[in-house]
Amino acid sequence: MPKTEGHIVTVGVTGASGALLAQKALALLDEDPRVARVHLVVTEAGQRLLAEELLLSSGDLKKLPARLLGRPSKKIAALPNQDIGAAIASGSYPVDAMLVIPCSMGTLAAIACGMSDDLVSRAADVMLKESRKLVLCVRDTPFSRIHLENMLRAQQAGAVIMPAIPAFYHKPRTIDDLVSQYVCRVLAQIGLPQETMYRWEGSARIEKAKS
Numbered sequence: 001m002p003k004t005e006g007h008i009v010t011v012g013v014t015g016a017s018g019a020l021l022a023q024k025a026l027a028l029l030d031e032d033p034r035v036a037r038v039h040l041v042v043t044e045a046g047q048r049l050l051a052e053e054l055l056l057s058s059g060d061l062k063k064l065p066a067r068l069l070g071r072p073s074k075k076i077a078a079l080p081n082q083d084i085g086a087a088i089a090s091g092s093y094p095v096d097a098m099l100v101i102p103c104s105m106g107t108l109a110a111i112a113c114g115m116s117d118d119l120v121s122r123a124a125d126v127m128l129k130e131s132r133k134l135v136l137c138v139r140d141t142p143f144s145r146i147h148l149e150n151m152l153r154a155q156q157a158g159a160v161i162m163p164a165i166p167a168f169y170h171k172p173r174t175i176d177d178l179v180s181q182y183v184c185r186v187l188a189q190i191g192l193p194q195e196t197m198y199r200w201e202g203s204a205r206i207e208k209a210k211s
């Protein structure tokens with residue numbers, strides 16, 4: 001299959017706290033001219049999360065991207081998580097990168113042991129077997145030994161483990177400041193650095209500004 005101009009990205013949303021992270025990632029990907037297409041897959045627990053944290057009731061799956069963004073999207077298409085025959089379930093389909101944001105401990109475990117029984121875990125499995133970029137935005141606290149071992153296993157298989165841990169060095173004032181900086185770091189991992197991302201330039205710069 002000829003490669004489409006622009007990045008093709010899969011976004012998996014699972015039932016870990018952090019629906020705002022998924023919403024911000026989708027908004028930035030949708031606005032990014034370097035991105036051609038986004039395949040969105042939400043697990044059943046992920047749908048529940050969207051309802052709990054964003055008050056988004058489950059409805060017509062096709063309309064989910066528009067309900068998440070608050071406007072229609074030409075790039076983002078939602079796929080049923082049960083559709084293990086979707087294009088992204090095959091290595092022959094050229095997905096450049098996949099985010100699982102947020103990534104539950106359940107989906108982490110499935111990915112770490114190659115249990116590809118839904119589209120999110122199968123698409124992630126394909127990314128690993130094809131040596132493509134897979135970023136797992138894991139979230140829970142505290143982590144058990146099982147969680148930590150699964151993270152190590154996934155990382156050793158090629159995934160980037162990017163726990164949903166906010167930074168504070170950019171002096172965030174709002175939740176959006178925290179969310180944006182984290183999501184920008186995630187997008188930088190898949191070759192889509194954002195202009196709005198804060199870049200630390202060393203404490204010396206701050207000291208100079210104070211004097």
Ligand SMILES: Cc1cc2nc3c(=O)[nH]c(=O)nc-3n(C[C@H](O)[C@H](O)[C@H](O)COP(=O)(O)O)c2cc1C
Nearest residue numbers: 014015016017043045046052104105106107139140
């Ligand atoms: C409101 C809510 C918050 C949750 N937060 C987390 C979380 O932060 N991390 C996690 O691993 N599981 C969390 N869970 C539990 C997962 O949703 C649950 O383990 C689920 O089976 C994961 O399924 P999935 O990986 O298919 O999405 C939460 C569940 C609910 C209802």
